[in-house]
Amino acid sequence: MPTRSAKKPQADKKWEAEFILTDSKSPLATADLRAILCHPQAWSVLSKEEQTEILALFPDQQHVLDAGTAQARPNIESLRNDNNFRHDCARFAQDLKDGTHDRDWLTEAWEAHERRKMGFFDEFEAGQFQEEWKVELPDEYKPAAMVKVKVKEESQGSGQGVTSVSVSENSTKLSQDKSPQQSEGKSPQRSEEMSPQTSEEKNNQEGEEKSPEEESEGASQGDVSMPDAYAVS
Numbered sequence: 001m002p003t004r005s006a007k008k009p010q011a012d013k014k015w016e017a018e019f020i021l022t023d024s025k026s027p028l029a030t031a032d033l034r035a036i037l038c039h040p041q042a043w044s045v046l047s048k049e050e051q052t053e054i055l056a057l058f059p060d061q062q063h064v065l066d067a068g069t070a071q072a073r074p075n076i077e078s079l080r081n082d083n084n085f086r087h088d089c090a091r092f093a094q095d096l097k098d099g100t101h102d103r104d105w106l107t108e109a110w111e112a113h114e115r116r117k118m119g120f121f122d123e124f125e126a127g128q129f130q131e132e133w134k135v136e137l138p139d140e141y142k143p144a145a146m147v148k149v150k151v152k153e154e155s156q157g158s159g160q161g162v163t164s165v166s167v168s169e170n171s172t173k174l175s176q177d178k179s180p181q182q183s184e185g186k187s188p189q190r191s192e193e194m195s196p197q198t199s200e201e202k203n204n205q206e207g208e209e210k211s212p213e214e215e216s217e218g219a220s221q222g223d224v225s226m227p228d229a230y231a232v233s
Helices: 017-022 033-037 048-056 076-080 083-098 103-117 122-133 144-177 180-184 188-194 199-209 212-220
Strands: none
Touching: 033 083, 122 144
16 A cells, blocks of 8 residues: 655745735834844844945945944944834835735835936926926926926917007008098099189189289289388379
8 A cells, every 4th residue: 555655834925025025915014123123133143244234235334333443233223213223114014915015016016116316207297397386387487388388378479469550550551551532432534523722712812822923913003012111192
């Protein structure tokens, strides 16, 4: 009778590094991450290369003891009292629980980040800001596409205004060029026939048009009356 081979115990998946650091069901999602990292053995169990790699990730040397030496290590006491460290531990655990450390999610997030840097979402974000806050963004804060559309609309509107003004100016100029007789549809000769001058007006006009020589000639012909003192009684 064949004997059954004993099944090899499978490693618990939840303690694999990939699962612990990326899955939303990771034990770290509900654990006190700050207390784990501040435990003395969290540093001592690491190899020298791992310790060097972690120290290089510190933003400054504020929380590092014996910095620049072979005995360099994190200052656990100062980390316990640092609010930024407390906040970052809680934020990592919450993000892990929300699934934002999943590899597929991170890949899509980085792609969206690159597209945002290239300006794919600038017009959407500017329009959303204006709609939510009910304000008009200055042109220097608008995407180039929105500014071009605005300039095009203004140029089209101003072009129509210039056309209407130029038409009205041409009409005014044409009306000014016409003489009063042409605007009434009458010739100069016709207007003279309809309003003849009287003989008195003609004589006055002729008198005004006489030259000085003609006036002196008329005086010599006796047009000027003599004074009463020399008149024959």
